[in-house]
Amino acid sequence: MTAVTTTTSRGQRTNRLPAEVTSFIGRRHEVAEVKKLLAASRAVTLTGVGGVGKTRLGLRVGQDVRRSFRDGVWLVELAALHQPGMLAESVVEALEIRGHTAAPPMDVLTHYLHDKQALLILDNCEHLLHECAVLADTLLRASRDLRILATSRQALGIASEQAVPVPPLSLPDGHTPRPALDTLKQGDAVRLFAERARAVLPTFAVTEDNREVIARIVRRLDGLPLGIELAAVRLRALSAQQLLDRLDDRFRLLNAGSRAELPRHQTLRALIDWSYALCSHKERLLWERASAFAGGLDLEAAETICSGRGIARHDVVDLVIGLVDKSVLIREDHPCGVRYRMLDTLRAYGRERLAASGHQDWLRERHARYYRDLAARARADLFGPRQVRWFTRLHVEHANLRTALEESFDGPGGARTGLTMATDLLYHWTTSYYLAEGRRWLERGLAADDVPDDVRACALWAGGWLAIIQADKAAATTMLHDSRRAGERLHDQHVLGYVALFSGMIAMWEERTADAITLYEQALARHRACGDPAGTALSLIRLSLACSYAGDTASAVAAGEECLALCESRRESWHRAYAMMALGVEVWRQGDLRRATDLEQQALVVNRSLGDSLGIGVTLEALAWIAVSQCRHLRAARLLGILQTVWASVGAPLSGYGHLAGYHDACEQETRKALGEAAFATAVRRGARMPLDEALAYVLQEEPPTGRGEGIERLTRLTRRESEIARLVARGLTNKEIAASLVISQRTAEGHIEHILTKLGFSSRSQIAVWVGERTRADDGTAPGE
Template sequence: MRRSNLPAELNRFVGRTSEQRELARLLGESRLVTVVGMGGVGKSRLALRAASAAEKRYADGAWLADFSVLRDPELVALALAEALGLTDHSLRPPEETLIDHLSERRTLLVVDGFEQLVEECAPLLRQLLERCPGLTVLAVGRRPLRVAGETVFALAPMGADDAERLFLARAAAAGAPGSDPDAPGPAFDPAAVRELCRRLDGIPLALELAAARMPLLTVEQVLHRLDDRFRLLANGARGTLPRHQTLRTAIGWSHELCTPEERLLWARLSVFAGPFDLEAVEYVCAGRELPPERVLDVLDGLLAQSLVVREVTPAGPRFRILDTVSVYGAEWLAALGDAERMRRRHRDWYMGLATWCELEWFSPRQAEVAVCVDAALPNLRAALELCLEEPDEAHLAQQLAGTLWFAWVGCGRLAEGRHWLDRALASGPVHPDHTDHTSARLKALWVLGYVAILQGDGTAGVAALHECGKRARATGNALAQAYATHRMGCLALLSDDMPRAEELIDRALVAYRELGELNSNVLMAQVELAMARGFLGDLEGAVALCVDVREICEERGERWTRAYALYVLAYAAWARGDHPEARALLTECVTINHTFHDLVGLVLAIELLALVTASEGDPSEAAVLQGAALPVWDVVGLQLFGSGHFNGPRALCAREAGELLGAERYGASVREGQGLSLDAAVDRALSVRRHPAARVSGSPAPRPFRTKAPENAEARRLPHW
């Protein structure tokens, strides 16, 4: 089970022995330790080193939340939950989700780069520390949080010996001749190295930038060039702390040593928020002064100088410009008068990426799309923020937020999707004369309706879908009207109004076929129609619909919708007594849903798998699985959507397992399941268990999908269009 998301060290950690020892001591004595210091002094590296060393003391692991690329204060709690691997589809404030998760766990949380969001971070961390006694926070920033109980650890630059060792180690790694005193050939002059480290004030970032130049320059040449920079800045800005000025000098000196193309690329890279790939750089940063065919070589030059770092991510190789370096580049970009144009190019690239991802979601590259969007999320947020800055560009925000429906719904980000959709739809005027503006708004509306329904917010869902349907009819947008009708049918399905669900979803499917629309949403409509018909007693018809969906998914390489079709087919297999087939289908279903972080599909599959397990003759394990589903429902929303139909498998399983085990043993097994983490619950569900006590094929199967008529069914019936 995953107990940490701390990144591995990419090069050797040098020095800081006394600082490591002191930080370890403070972590043993205080539940909130904040490492403060100037940019480039090595705060993050030291904190991660200390967290890795302390991780074994925390039963539930050490987790890093990197806020350095976050700018929206409303996303602080969501970003923290995401760092902990939590997903919450419900309408609960994310703060409650965090408290529920951490309250009974012993966890070390590293919060890095919080300074631009300190007003939001400080009260959140105080609340978590007050409510979660097993939580320890190691915060990293340029200023304290000013929270009661905080212990501040001020990190100074390196001492002389450590600074020299770091410089020599990094110079040797860069391939500099003379950096290794044991290697043949002339070695660096120790006095010159000592003087260079002194002039750079022992600031690790400055030392590493200087070391990266050693393959081309001697230590004496670097000193000479630094002398020129210091003299130039001697009459610079008053009130600047000497060490801050030293770092700025070192970065400015690195900037001067770059070629004109490297300086230009450095400035343009500052528009990226978080990791980026080569294709993004080539589109956003290339131009007349920097031809596309030169971008790779120029980027390689920045990499060689340690101004840009390369990372290996699940989405493939990505690059990242160091925060302090990015700030310097942004100042140069503004001085060039090119910042707004570059921000728009950045936005255009990520809008294009989102469009490509939406198209490729319905393809064999679906899993690749999921990890691509995950890696691009900080930049997608930056693009959305830019769209929202100008009211006249609100339609672009609506288009982008709507295009990312698959990320919100299919990849477990309902809460963040709701945040952006609400903001996009609330900003800017409605332009009925602009077809593209209207289309963007309509798409954002039906996606908002979809997200709100899955969150259990039927009121907001109906409002958004009603507006979408009304405007679609008024503007003749048949496709948007079909989506609105489809999602109203989805709400009817979850509200136990099966005749209405069948009518609306069937109507939407007819419209989709007439319009030639085929994608994951359309196939999901077919699965939802199958569910409605199954709930109404037509299991054979439901199976036929889902077999068709499965075949199309196999042809197209689609997996997300396929999992929901497998869920229906698994129920049918269980109903006819074919438990091995039901288990095989649900095993694939659980695997797919867990891969895409789709908690709705995952928890439904676990619930049905519990019933299959009970029917196989293992009521204790069935109760464990039922218990494992409960925490997932807590984050998904209303348990089984408050639906009598969807509650059928759970109710039947509870009855059968409870009768065989007795109330005490059944309750103990459920509690055991409740204590499992999500990953452990999935591992448990995927454990293959075969039992001889399976029901004989052909014997009557209970009908669990409808245990009782829903209360006040007439009141829950949805209004007609």
């Protein structure tokens, strides 16, 4: 039976809510009511029509109450999830729980959350209403200190739920003759329209001349935030009166439709219809086709998947720009490049149009084929300088990869196509939060496709590796046995090399060190013969560790250094980090503590950049052992405390490296003896309570990310232009005013502000202003960045 002991992979960095780039308008009463209900109720659901602002309200409440939840506020975005069976897995991913366990995702969640004081925001539940209700009820029963805030077009219907209807924004009173202009401008709907209008038309203002027109526009839109924002964009090309005229015409026509439809539903639909009508024919086609993506897309994907049948590939970039200008697509910066996403309401509309066009099946196949090819390209480019970039890109594309896998398993190629893709994504499963999901995809394909060929043989050893990481030795042994039989029948040295490698891991698990060394040597010979650098590196890493454990210093060092040379010749990072870890263990055993420390810290830097909890844990173990050898017992105890957090995130101490447990036990025993029980317990407790980012900075002897020195550390993160914009924010300038002051576009200014918020770890403009003020006072009048 597999133990379920897991936590978030990034320790206690628990504010996982997106930053507010635009201002939050109104909703004071609703925010206060929801906060009051959350204090008294276990579950609160914000209900209302699409576009009314449920998500934005939920996020604002989450930001306001985050200090009340010791273990954090977590957002689970469900709009892109269309497989009900993946709901629990999606929550596991949102909580950043590492999947190093074979337990079902719901068991992982209930175990992880049972003692947590946390708020879980389930956003866009309406298309998974029953599944969300079951999940919410199950989690609330398992954890007495958990709160759930859901957004949905209807209540979940669970016993502990408080439903809060989210109304449209407050509107000008149509029965009061000409209220004072200041009173009109303070209304939430008018304020939102005016602010969003200034984003596209810097000179816009609500005046005595246009007040009646603006009031009629927001009333005509029933105060729906999404409708108001979409309408305000039209002021790029229209006057306020022209905008109102076209709204009136559109809605009079709409009144001939069903009387059963709520007016605000009709209004939003009509507005999106109108936005659609204002697009060119090709822009409409791209809108429809972009709606098939889950979680967003980049330009390459748009050009490859959306071109054809009326759109030339070279036209796609201009069409994307057009849809961004029309606020249909939203531009976002990611480490792997610029991406585009679509609001869920607009995506749902596009999918309706796509289904009506008759191109849906054609586009789904193109989407699946593109992401199958992306997975294959990532696997082929695994061992080289682009490795980390591939890891990052696959993580960002996970929702699309999942959709493509589903289509591949259900499409013309059947399970075989899906199985190939799942195998190609092996390193995506092992280096991210999706290990348990990857194993399920592989097992689904293996159960459905029993053709005894190389595809199945590779999937079997890949599944065996995942099972080893999850400490499921029985399943791993069975899969490796079946893979070996297939490899022998096919005379496939590639397959037999990996079977030997992972069989060696099982032998080390069972303390059969000599057998393990023999298996690793067989694996190494086969991978060298096949010219497989990844297999060669993995075999050398494991061989180095096994020889070191057996006391064969020369062989351990030779294997470790050969692996380092191989990785450095290819400019590869991930395997190199594990090679440094393995070599560092043997160098420590020889007594060269300075070099051992250097090797382990270099490995830790790489593993930290990838968020690889397993790699972080093994290197921290070695650093703790080194600290004891240096008689730095307080540091060793602190490291043992940090390791409690790390190993909990992995699911088991030294997962896959259990033969090293003796070193851990000796380290703990000697540290406890040197410090005494009370001092040892205090130091361990202090380490266990450290946020992981701060803990790793401590281990690497960096300036910690919190506490003393924080302002200077943050200061160095901002570019000169970002520092300049931060000062303008502190002066109270709007995005539009900042753009005008610096002679840049409004969109560029917004992008800079988003970068500033991300770099400083802030969620609002007011935090930037406070920070600038503090730095100015601290530096005796010197502004940030100067």
